[in-house]
Amino acid sequence: MAVAARKAGRAGSGAANKPNSNKAPAKNAASNSPQFDKDQDLSAYNEMLLIRRFEEKSGQMYGMGLIGGxxxxxxxxxxVVVGMQMATIEGDQVITGYRDHGHMLACGMDPxxxxxxxxxxxxxxxxxxxxxxxxxxxxxxxxxxxxxVGAQVSLGTGLAFANHYRENGNVSLTYFGDGAANQGQVYESFNMAALWKLPAVYVIENNRYAMGTSVSRASAQTDFSKRGLSFGIPGEQVDGMDVRAVYAAGQRAIEHxxxxxxxxxxxxQTYRYRGHSMSDPAKYRTKDEVARxxxxxxxIEQVRRRLLESWKLSEDELKxxxxRVREIVNEAAEFATHDPEPDPSELYTDILL
Structure with missing residues (x-):
């Protein structure tokens, strides 16, 4: 279920959170959504639904004690990741933090x-x-x-340097959150990337809460698109809940x-429905906020509506x-519960001294 357009080349506490910490996604001029054709909407729907169902199953298996840590x-x-991957070409690299299952699936890794x-x-x-x-x-x-937290930014910048050095035409996409955006190594990386004009796109997934602290309580500058201005790095805010807006912004950034x-x-500008991790009850926000x-x-529902209303798919077709997506996820879960555990000797492999 790889994204078709890609192949064509084309994280405290919270009771005192300020009200503006959960504002709606940006809908400014830079994030106006382009129109998708039917194939693009279908591809995006399949990819996002796979991630959603995979993560729901992961949550269930964690609760059953089958996933540790x-x-x-x-x-x-x-x-976010589906729209960005639609804008990449073969050879472009992806690196991210620990909220990473969706990125793996969007890159085409086997569920x-x-x-x-x-x-x-x-x-x-x-x-x-x-x-x-x-x-x-x-x-x-x-x-x-x-x-x-934030370590991937330096590594992603290194990937971009390798592309620059090899003159291979590839771009490095580095994903990190609003909490990681306050790490010092992020700005060291920005400086190097701007100084050498490295082919790097930094994707800040602002899901409103760094662990449990709202953006407004943790960041003096809450417009993260401006975080690179002192280095001369352009940026823009994007409606991260609209895959079309993400795709358009991704095209601009990657081309740059x-x-x-x-x-x-x-x-x-996106939003996570679950807690920071499976051990987080997310009491720093209201149920009404999440429901809204x-x-x-x-x-996913935005694309679903378009498939029904604009492309005239039936409810049966969407079902x-x-x-099919649930079958893929169930097969992955079945494999993951019956595959043997690693031999103890694996503790001593893949170790660099």
């Missing part, structure tokens, strides 16, 4: 391999040794999955970076899509 779900933010890694099995994409936060795929140009103009920042975001801005 930390587990951060991407539910609600699906339009069975992703789920098996979550359960610590041999067939996992890191041989069962990385877990939820540390998966990689050289084949799919996916460089993790990183558990250290690919043509030698240097790095670009995209602030995706689901009802008014859900990224069939959902059924």
């Amino acid at each position: 930390f587990c951060h779900l991407y539910i609600g933010q699906e339009a 069975k391999g992703v789920m098996a890694e979550l359960t610590g099995r041999r067939g996992g994409l890191s041989k069962g040794k990385g877990g939820s936060m540390h998966m990689f795929s050289k084949e799919k140009h996916f460089y993790g999955g990183h558990g250290i 970076a690919r043509t030698g103009k240097g790095p670009y920042i995209l602030e995706m 975001m689901r009802e008014e801005f859900d990224p 069939a899509i959902d059924s």
Whole structure:
């Protein structure tokens, strides 16, 4: 279920959170949504629905004790990575933090391999040794999955430097959250990327809460698209709940970076429906707030409506899509619960001294 257009080349406490911390996604001139054709809407719907159903299943398996350690779900933010991947070409790289399952799936990584890694099995994409936060795929140009807040920004900048040095025409996409945006190494990376005009796109997934602290309580500058201005890095705010707006912004940013103009920042204004991790009850926000975001801005429901109203698909056709996606996810879960665990000798492999 890879994104067709891609192949064509084309994170405290919260009771005192300020009211503006959960404002609606941006709908300014820079994020006006282009029109998708039927194939684009269908592709986006399939990709986002796969991520949604996969993450729902992951949450269930975590609750059953089949997934250990930390587990951060991407539910609600699906339009960001799907829209961005639609704007990439073969060879462009992706790197992100620990809320990473959706990015893996959007890059085309096997759902069975992703789920098996979550359960610590041999067939996992890191041989069962990385877990939820540390998966990689050289084949799919996916460089993790990183558990250290903000660490991926420096590494993603390094990927962009490698592209610049090799003159291969590829762009590095580095994803991080509003909480990570306050890390010092982020700005060291910005400086280097701007100084050498590296082909880097920094995608800030602003889901309103860095763990449990709202943006307005943690950041003096809450317009994250402006975080690179002192380095001369352009940026824009994007409605991260609308896959079409994400795709359009992704095209602009990637073209800017690919043509030698240097790095670009995209602030995706999005929202996570679940807690920061599976152990987070999310008491820092109201149930009404989450319900309102689901009802008014859900990224999958927006595409679903277009498929029904604009492209005249029937409810039965959409149910069939959902059924196929659930089958893929169920097969992944079945594989991940029956695949053998790694041999203890694997503790001593893949170690660099």
